[in-house]
Amino acid sequence: MEFKTHISVKNLNLWYGGQQALNDISIDIPDKKVTAIIGPSGCGKSTFLKSLNRLIDLQDDVKVNGQVLVDGENIYDPHVEITHLRKKIGLLFQRPQALPMSIYDNVAYGPRIHGTKHRKDLDGIVERYLKLSGLWDEVKDRLQGPASKLSIGQQQRLCLARSLAIEPEVILGDEPTSALDPISAEHIEQRFLELKKQYTIILVTHSLRQAQRLADYVIFFYLGNIVEHGPAAEFFRNPKDAKTQAYINGRFIEGRKADKELDLKGTVCPANFVKAKLALEGLDEGKVLRIIVDYEPAVSELPRAMEYEGHKVLEVKRLSATDWEIVIQRL
Numbered sequence: 001m002e003f004k005t006h007i008s009v010k011n012l013n014l015w016y017g018g019q020q021a022l023n024d025i026s027i028d029i030p031d032k033k034v035t036a037i038i039g040p041s042g043c044g045k046s047t048f049l050k051s052l053n054r055l056i057d058l059q060d061d062v063k064v065n066g067q068v069l070v071d072g073e074n075i076y077d078p079h080v081e082i083t084h085l086r087k088k089i090g091l092l093f094q095r096p097q098a099l100p101m102s103i104y105d106n107v108a109y110g111p112r113i114h115g116t117k118h119r120k121d122l123d124g125i126v127e128r129y130l131k132l133s134g135l136w137d138e139v140k141d142r143l144q145g146p147a148s149k150l151s152i153g154q155q156q157r158l159c160l161a162r163s164l165a166i167e168p169e170v171i172l173g174d175e176p177t178s179a180l181d182p183i184s185a186e187h188i189e190q191r192f193l194e195l196k197k198q199y200t201i202i203l204v205t206h207s208l209r210q211a212q213r214l215a216d217y218v219i220f221f222y223l224g225n226i227v228e229h230g231p232a233a234e235f236f237r238n239p240k241d242a243k244t245q246a247y248i249n250g251r252f253i254e255g256r257k258a259d260k261e262l263d264l265k266g267t268v269c270p271a272n273f274v275k276a277k278l279a280l281e282g283l284d285e286g287k288v289l290r291i292i293v294d295y296e297p298a299v300s301e302l303p304r305a306m307e308y309e310g311h312k313v314l315e316v317k318r319l320s321a322t323d324w325e326i327v328i329q330r331l
Ligand SMILES: Nc1ncnc2c1ncn2[C@@H]1O[C@H](COP(=O)(O)OP(=O)(O)O)[C@@H](O)[C@H]1O
Pocket: 016, 021, 039, 040, 041, 042, 043, 044, 045, 046, 047, 048, 059
């Protein structure tokens, strides 16, 4: 596949403390295509994604060397302005991180910071990006209502609108549909297919089927290395490496086993917070707790609260129409 390169990563190494998480990564990411990043848990996919807009800088004790060239400019160059860089490269998380304000203000937030003041201009921006994210028809009559009242699937589309309103060139998504119901997930997928005409999209996904539906280009990570990459059709039809073959054929055992399970079905706030907190405190450092919830607000609030307690949220995934799993590591 001949393509125009948008982001070129050259010999990127990254360490958390003394632990190397990315090993000499070199890869060219195509312009205005969907690139899917796949691989088992803990292999460095999120780390790689966060290194592309230097969100990784927010973590203590991280060391990076190598280059990430965006439009030919190395983003790790000391002269690079981080605010400008993050404006260029938006990021969607696994759990929608809607701001505690109205739907309107969520979308207007970025443009206001970047200097758009007139109400009329902002009205236009809010409408345009809510339409582009496929949410407008559902919220146009309650723009001043709180974003927190939206369903998780709607909140994720709101976060997409908020990212788009800053007019980025690149959209990164870290398993952005894994906590959503199938309909909302499909909404987001449709948006990505539409958006790739104008944006470079890089998605970490757990779902091979999603990668097959969306990706033009695929990168397979394993233990901090890129094992294989290539145009999606070729990658799935004819994987070359034995590890890629094993992963694609589902013979790869997913790494993460929980040390403890906690069923919080039927439990609401704040009892669920207290139970999760106590269960985590009962574990040794580094151990993993798997929680099952069936109360939708808990899907975004419980992880936030446990992060506030100093733990690390590893995964939030929808299991069925009513249930989610939240996997948290005791730190
Ligand atoms: N903030 C952190 N501090 C220390 N180690 C981390 C941190 N974040 C991730 N890691 C480690 O780096 C490796 C890659 O993690 P991650 O990028 O989250 O993988 P993935 O997204 O593929 O599941 C894992 O071994 C993980 O434990």
